[in-house]
Amino acid sequence: MESFVLKNIIPDFLETEKVIGSEIWNQDILISKGQKIQVIAPSGSGKTSLVHFIYGLRKDYNGQVLFDGNDVKSFSAEKLSGFRRSFMSIVFQDLRLFPEQTARQNIEVKRLLEPFASSERMEYMTALLGIQSKLDQPAKLCSYGEQQRIAIVRALQQPFDLLVLDEPFSHLDESNREKAMLLIQEEVAARNATMLLVDLKPIEYFNADRILHL
């Protein structure tokens, strides 16, 4: 995937005053391969909705999300799953882990689908982020911060051209934020991928090429 475009997107549910003045809503934004974008958005501005629009989870908006000219709204279920398997990875704000399954199962379910990282690399990532000892523990028994790190490691197991992160560090301390950010940027660089980080405020240790305010 060489580029993706956010073309005049206006959520159906968003008040007009929130659209006016936004650097994303109702704008034509071209993001090239390898760019690092930071989206800064206050609560209630439609931050998570934007992430869901890009990931193809929701269609309640006007405008287009185009990947190499193809509108994500027109993707079939099969095409969308293939896209999520090989071209786009995500860390959800609500993490979306399997609560009953162990941290390892949560990570492996993504790695086995289309492996990019080796199992050794996966072990390394968990060690780096301090969750290696939690690998065989059910996700629901991990703290929110640990779950956040599990979700980050899971997102880094597959090949991708675009990585979308929705408030990925909200429950991480500064040390873990730094480690996670460095790891993510390393993985993004290894794939020459585009990175879109959405958060309430600017994130330290992230050298964004472009900052957009929602």
Added chain:
Amino acid sequence: MAVAFNHISVFLNTGQNKVSRAFGFIGLGIGVLLLLCSVQMYININQLIRDRDTPKNGYDFISLTKSVTNENMGSDTRFTTADVEEIKSKSFIKDAAPLVSNQFRAKASAGSIIPFSTDLFLESINDKFLDTLPTTFNWKPGQADVPIIFSADFLEMYNVFAPAQGLPQLSEASIGAVNIILECYGSLGQKTSYQGHIVAVSDRINSVLVPEEFLRWANKNFGNIENVPASRVYIKTADANGAGLQSFLQQKNYHVNKDKVKFGRVKQILQGIVSALGGFSVLVILLALMLFSFYLQLMIAKSKDNLRLLMTLGYSPSVLSSTVAKKWIPVYAIIIGSALLLAQLLHFIFQQFYINGREMLSPFLHPISLLVAVILMILCVAINDRLIKKLLFSLV
């Protein structure tokens, strides 16, 4: 990497509702076993009864005689040509043919190997009424060799008294090898000998049958009679127990071979019972499949969140559904395979111990039974596949 069921089984709530699953499987096994057994029994009944009765193309062949009563005793109770024509004209009788007997003295002996000699009666009937008709069953004037079709019942009777008389018992296969000297006596006592040999054994007609051409010629030449009235008439009818036929027979005071009629009735009843069992087993299979489909629906409903998340993470709904569906193929194969083996065992026991391994019935299941098992397997897998696909795509 291809997704294996093991990768995703932990995300499915397969352990739920085990009782429903177990009942579904047991029900399916019982249903398949019942269906295979009823199909096989239907085939068995057809094969066994065909050898005894011979309904040809769905018709019954019955012998008619005029009842001999105190009133008509002493008068001629044979069928005239007009009688035969009247019988033929009835709508419930498809066809009729007179059974003509010999009007001269006939004697048979079997030479020195089987020291046996007897006066006998010969009869002939139109070829189309014969259940077994070898190509050699014909005769031309001047031919010294006379083919004979012998009644299976007579052979059985012979085999009953043969040991007591010091005579060898004969099988259907070996009787053809016996050389019979057929002696025909003219009205003045002159003897003409023919070489007789049994070319077939008939289950349908209790008689010693010779070709029509021979008996017509012999009656004319030895008995000086042409157009011999028939002592018996064979009729071909679709329903031997039909009301029309029964009332006609009663009205004309004709007597029928009741055993054959009863036997036909028994066969009808047996086939009816087996068909009902087959219908019942189809119902059991449908119920079992429904029960199992409830289990699948429940499993997918309970795993709904996990399955939806798997698809959100990039698991293709069609790959996911075929992976889940494939999981059940070995289960169906084991259930249907076991039912097949059990049906084979039951058939073998039936063949060996109930009908004493008679050659007319193979000890193995009929190919149609195997085909039914294969069709059931395909059906189960297809229904399962379709159901899972439908359920999973509803989550997209």
